[in-house]
Amino acid sequence: MDKLVLFNAEKLKRLVNKRPKESKFGEHITVLASVFNIYEQLKNLDVEHVIIGLPEDVGVFANYGKSGTSSAYEATIKILLNIQSNAFTNPKKVLILGHLNFEDELEKLKLLDQSKKKDVAKARKMVSKIDKQVVSIIHDIVKAGKKPIIIGGGHNNAYGNIKGASLALNTAINVVNFDAHTDFRPEEGRHSGNGFSYAFAEGFLKNYFIFGIHENYTSQNILNTINKLKTIDYNTFEAISIRKTLKFKTEMDRALKHISDKPFGIEIDCDAIENIPSSAMSPSGFNVNKARRFVDHFANHKNATYLHICEAAPSTETETQVGKLITYLITDFIRAHDH
Ligand SMILES: N=CN[C@@H](CCC(=O)O)C(=O)O
Numbered sequence: 058m059d060k061l062v063l064f065n066a067e068k069l070k071r072l073v074n075k076r077p078k079e080s081k082f083g084e085h086i087t088v089l090a091s092v093f094n095i096y097e098q099l100k101n102l103d104v105e106h107v108i109i110g111l112p113e114d115v116g117v118f119a120n121y122g123k124s125g126t127s128s129a130y131e132a133t134i135k136i137l138l139n140i141q142s143n144a145f146t147n148p149k150k151v152l153i154l155g156h157l158n159f160e161d162e163l164e165k166l167k168l169l170d171q172s173k174k175k176d177v178a179k180a181r182k183m184v185s186k187i188d189k190q191v192v193s194i195i196h197d198i199v200k201a202g203k204k205p206i207i208i209g210g211g212h213n214n215a216y217g218n219i220k221g222a223s224l225a226l227n228t229a230i231n232v233v234n235f236d237a238h239t240d241f242r243p244e245e246g247r248h249s250g251n252g253f254s255y256a257f258a259e260g261f262l263k264n265y266f267i268f269g270i271h272e273n274y275t276s277q278n279i280l281n282t283i284n285k286l287k288t289i290d291y292n293t294f295e296a297i298s299i300r301k302t303l304k305f306k307t308e309m310d311r312a313l314k315h316i317s318d319k320p321f322g323i324e325i326d327c328d329a330i331e332n333i334p335s336s337a338m339s340p341s342g343f344n345v346n347k348a349r350r351f352v353d354h355f356a357n358h359k360n361a362t363y364l365h366i367c368e369a370a371p372s373t374e375t376e377t378q379v380g381k382l383i384t385y386l387i388t389d390f391i392r393a394h395d396h
Pocket residue numbers: 120121122123212213238240242249250251274326336337368
């Protein structure tokens with residue numbers, strides 16, 4: 058696990074802003090002291106949730122998207138550590154593991170030109186290498202019996218999450234994806250738009266439900282493909298929130314039925330939430346509270362195996378709001394799970 062950088066006590070001390078008579082989340086979380094044998098260490102610790110950051114832009118670049126997703130993890134940690142520790146937030150069972158260090162890849166990316174086919178192909182090869190690192194860390198966390206909370210990065214990392222969890226559990230897993238896009242693009246080299254098609258083709262993903270795809274941004278080819286597959290189901294944002302022919306809660310129940318017979322992952326693409334800075338930011342989408350209800354609904358189920366929040370691309374101006382959004386989603390997952 059050569060790319061893992063542990064979140065350590067020194068960094069924790071630097072980021073937690075203590076206040077008299079208050080107890081902050083960061084004062085009660087667990088960190089590891091050694092980078093060796095992560096699986097054994099996690100297995101023997103009384104924690105339930107393991108937070109891991111994937112600060113990379115490579116998958117988004119390789120899909121012709123806008124970069125910025127590498128900053129979401131750091132923006133989130135600063136906020137998460139400083140929420141209150143109280144009867145509603147339960148940091149005791151949370152371990153912040155750290156992040157995979159993709160600085161070299163991000164340096165190489167700076168030299169590539171998105172308008173050159175050859176450079177996009179290079180970025181796609183880099184994504185395949187990133188996949189291997191993601192698979193390995195997610196495998197170890199799930200094998201140790203813990204629930205990973207993964208902060209992206211691009212949606213390319215869904216592939217590593219699914220494969221890592223599937224190998225750890227020795228079965229194909231199911232996924233529910235809150236997303237404006239299917240991310241079921243062709244297997245044309247790895248990028249942020251085909252994490253699910255690759256995982257499906259390789260047998261790591263079984264049932265897949267895409268919640269709230271945007272009708273303007275899904276090609277007829279992809280619709281034809283997913284319409285043919287019984288293990289894939291979806292609804293559209295327009296049917297739920299514009300035409301209102303489908304109800305949000307009823308659709309969540311239908312999606313849960315589709316995926317809950319096996320361990321399943323919860324994928325949240327921030328481009329499905331209106332006005333959130335992301336690679337494919339949109340003025341139209343579900344509001345933040347719908348995203349929170351979504352996480353709560355699915356995390357409540359015993360087969361919920363991981364949470365992945367991705368594609369958020371904060372700037373210096375927006376990092377606090379994005380960090381707060383992701384923190385709300387993380388704590389909703391932890392709370393629903395604890396109940
Ligand atoms: N993960 C995002 N997938 C979208 C990206 C669209 C965009 O960046 O504009 C897709 O491939 O369609």
